[in-house]
Amino acid sequence: MASPLRLRSALALVTGAGGGIGRAISVRLAAEGAAVAACDLDGAAARETVQLLGGPGTEEGAPRGAHAAFQADVSEAGAARRLLEQVQACFSRPPSVVVSCAGITRDEFLLHMSEDNWDKVIAVNLKGIFLVTQAAAQALVSSGCPGSIINISSIIGKVGNMGQTNYAASKAGVIGLTQSAARELGRHGIRCNSVLPGFIRTPMTQKVPQKVLDKVTGMIPMAHMGNPEDVADVVAFLASEDSGYITGASVEVTGGLFM
């Protein structure tokens, strides 16, 4: 039975925390007692997320230092390294929960896909997760702390999608990276799992042409798009000891789409 504050001793780093799913994850982890380090390329958006958590800077703020916002480009090696250094300096410990949620799309059919659009998506969605996962794992292993690493992939990493050769490759890579990390880090008490959301209502899916939205919504067995909170539910479970014997898993949150 999940306790309402099952994450009360956790420090959770969430990247992409200023976006739709990352914000919902940050809110949920904080609600279960975690201190949240909310990171985003858009620092203002990360700070807005922290204010939602009742963090420093709001009247009803949580105890000072309960949560904090960080600005970083996860696709840049130095920035990812500095992010983990800053989080540890701020909270005096490494994050025991690490959720890599930062991601982008640059959709185009293969015949017209530019190298730049390929490079950008791979850099953020795949290399960014490599850099954050590596930096976090190094911090946890050197401090002898256990942890739970949760990487946000996509159902598209499993089945592909028209117009997304770059995105699909990046998300499939996240699954393989996470499984490999799970094999290496299990002995250190660090679990690594992937979450594969389906069509979720966020700014990312608002860019999808209506005719495609109409097509895919009709394909979803549960007959509706998902909400960011549906993903946050699963992330909170994987972050907690309620999933203590789960590692290397890929958990689909899709309403049954492409099951």
Ligand SMILES: CCCCCCCCCCCCCC(=O)CC(=O)SCCNC(=O)CCNC(=O)[C@H](O)C(C)(C)COP(=O)(O)OP(=O)(O)OC[C@H]1O[C@@H](n2cnc3c(N)ncnc32)[C@H](O)[C@@H]1OP(=O)(O)O
């Ligand atoms: C049979 C229907 C299958 C639908 C499958 C859709 C799966 C989507 C599930 C996503 C779940 C997870 C999402 C996620 O991880 C977060 C995201 O990535 S959200 C972004 C998802 N992106 C897309 O699905 C790509 C959408 N397409 C586009 O953005 C544009 O089409 C594109 C930029 C690729 C090209 O634009 P343009 O050259 O202007 O061509 P058109 O837009 O006019 O399209 C031409 C033609 O192709 C059809 N089409 C386009 N994309 C898809 C697609 N993904 N699946 C099926 N069909 C697609 C489009 O409807 C047009 O068909 P016509 O019959 O010619 O009108």
Ligand SMILES: NC(=O)C1=CN([C@@H]2O[C@H](COP(=O)(O)OP(=O)(O)OC[C@H]3O[C@@H](n4cnc5c(N)ncnc54)[C@H](O)[C@@H]3O)[C@@H](O)[C@H]2O)C=CC1
């Ligand atoms: N919305 C959906 O239907 C689905 C989303 N996903 C994945 O979930 C994750 C979150 O997506 P959404 O919340 O929908 O998107 P979103 O666009 O609302 O949020 C993405 C966040 O990532 C941040 N970001 C982008 N590049 C960054 C970088 N280089 N460094 C740090 N932060 C960066 C953005 O500023 C933004 O706040 C992404 O990885 C996405 O691929 C997966 C499946 C479905």
